[in-house]
Amino acid sequence: MKLHVATTVNGEPAEFLCSPEQSLLDALREELHLTGTKEGCATGDCGACSVVLDGRLVCACLVLAPEVAGRRVETIEGIARGAELHPLQRKFLEHAALQCGICTPGFIVAAKALLERNPDPSEEEARYWLAGNLCRCTGYDKIIRAVLDTASELRGETR
Amino acid sequence: MEEIRYEAPGSLAQAIELLAGSGARVLAGGTDLLVQLRSGRSAPRVFVDVKRIPEIVRLELGPSELWLGAAVPAAAIVESREVARLWPGLVEAVDLIGSTQIQGRASVGGNLCNASPAADTGPALCAVGARCVIAGPRGERTVPVEQFTTGPGATVLDPAELLVGFRIARPGPRSADAYLRFIPRTEMDIAVVGAGVAVALDASGRCASARVALGAVAPTVILAPEAAAALVGSRGEDAALAAAGEAASRAARPISDKRGTADYRRRISGVLVRRAAAAAFERARAGGTA
Numbered sequence: 001m002k003l004h005v006a007t008t009v010n011g012e013p014a015e016f017l018c019s020p021e022q023s024l025l026d027a028l029r030e031e032l033h034l035t036g037t038k039e040g041c042a043t044g045d046c047g048a049c050s051v052v053l054d055g056r057l058v059c060a061c062l063v064l065a066p067e068v069a070g071r072r073v074e075t076i077e078g079i080a081r082g083a084e085l086h087p088l089q090r091k092f093l094e095h096a097a098l099q100c101g102i103c104t105p106g107f108i109v110a111a112k113a114l115l116e117r118n119p120d121p122s123e124e125e126a127r128y129w130l131a132g133n134l135c136r137c138t139g140y141d142k143i144i145r146a147v148l149d150t151a152s153e154l155r156g157e158t159r
Numbered sequence: 160m161e162e163i164r165y166e167a168p169g170s171l172a173q174a175i176e177l178l179a180g181s182g183a184r185v186l187a188g189g190t191d192l193l194v195q196l197r198s199g200r201s202a203p204r205v206f207v208d209v210k211r212i213p214e215i216v217r218l219e220l221g222p223s224e225l226w227l228g229a230a231v232p233a234a235a236i237v238e239s240r241e242v243a244r245l246w247p248g249l250v251e252a253v254d255l256i257g258s259t260q261i262q263g264r265a266s267v268g269g270n271l272c273n274a275s276p277a278a279d280t281g282p283a284l285c286a287v288g289a290r291c292v293i294a295g296p297r298g299e300r301t302v303p304v305e306q307f308t309t310g311p312g313a314t315v316l317d318p319a320e321l322l323v324g325f326r327i328a329r330p331g332p333r334s335a336d337a338y339l340r341f342i343p344r345t346e347m348d349i350a351v352v353g354a355g356v357a358v359a360l361d362a363s364g365r366c367a368s369a370r371v372a373l374g375a376v377a378p379t380v381i382l383a384p385e386a387a388a389a390l391v392g393s394r395g396e397d398a399a400l401a402a403a404g405e406a407a408s409r410a411a412r413p414i415s416d417k418r419g420t421a422d423y424r425r426r427i428s429g430v431l432v433r434r435a436a437a438a439a440f441e442r443a444r445a446g447g448t449a
Binding site: 001003019020021023042043044047050053056057058059061062063064066067069110113114128129130131132133 | 198258
């Protein structure tokens with residue numbers, strides 16, 4: 001039997017039908033056609049499917065889709081304002097902080113959650129916060145530089 | 160085949176009724192259960208999502224004790240400054256669990272109910288004397304945390320019972336706890352050994368009482384009363400810390416596996432208890448956490 005789920009995605013009401021054991025990741029991609037959230041490991045180890053659920057960063061693969069009824073889900077699709085990229089997205093491009101791109105939505109969602117809590121993270125804090133996001137291309141250094149540079153820009157500091 | 164169901168009861172009574180059905184499993188943070196589901200190691204017929212039950216997701220610091228709901232996510236515990244100030248060791252253990260994303264979902268109750276011998280929260284909860292509040296068809300009962308797990312993957316819970324949360328008494332003056340674990344990398348790994356220590360000092364700085372608990376060195380978390388006894392009466396001098404470490408090594412009953420040999424684990428048990436005890440004394444002397 002399919003369940004009807006009414007939730008909020010990126011600030012907008014959203015409804016979908018899902019099976020009871022379907023993951024939120026699957027529902028976002030297959031039912032709501034929000035394919036920006038990626039599947040990597042599907043076991044909560046890689047962070048590619050990072051989304052924010054009621055203000056908490058989580059792996060969408062480890063959430064059952066029916067759990068989000070009445071909750072707020074934020075995905076990578078909600079981060080840019082129309083055609084205007086979020087500073088994190090711009091800095092990832094400037095720093096070439098991606099290659100294949102599969103991990104990038106997860107990194108950006110996770111990094112945004114970090115900067116909302118801590119506008120001035122140290123490199124160590126950023127690395128620990130993002131330790132649950134795996135990237136097999138960049139070696140992480142460019143990603144960390146992009147995040148710290150974004151933080152600095154958002155604080156209004158000029159380089 | 161019977162269809163899989165998802166239920167999100169709003170009360171303990173409803174949850175207990177659902178759990179009495181066959182194939183029902185409690186879904187808290189899902190970081191163990193859903194991984195088991197996808198790998199085929201677990202095939203629940205009914206997911207009982209307990210996160211709509213107010214007391215299970217409540218974190219409340221009262222005048223005499225902390226109520227820690229079983230499904231409160233690790234991130235909420237780590238963010239609570241008061242909890243971190245009063246129980247730094249417990250929060251150290253919680254903060255060692257998984258990544259930021261995992262901490263957004265994983266709970267202390269889930270960690271304990273999953274009943275891995277290496278669970279980080281076990282020794283930390285034992286050290287601070289946490290009591291588990293269990294609800295079931297015959298009402299509520301309370302079990303000391305050191306009696307909650309009965310073996311790898313096994314707990315005292317009857318099928319229709321569920322863990323509601325933990326009661327943890329506020330530490331007295333000049334009291335503090337500490338938790339240390341050993342893993343071969345810096346984070347996100349499973350304990351080779353975990354050690355939780357709590358001490359309470361008297362006004363003269365002597366240890367009046369202590370609790371020492373070890374994880375990953377027996378089928379369940381274990382208390383090491385002889386290690387605790389070695390600390391009582393001392394001021395945390397090197398000799399007392401060393402004696403506590405030696406007693407902890409003797410208390411450990413580890414197996415050899417890919418994470419370490421039994422001998423290695425016994426030795427590490429002593430080192431971690433010595434260091435965790437030193438940290439707990441240091442914190443207690445610094446004014447304690449009360």
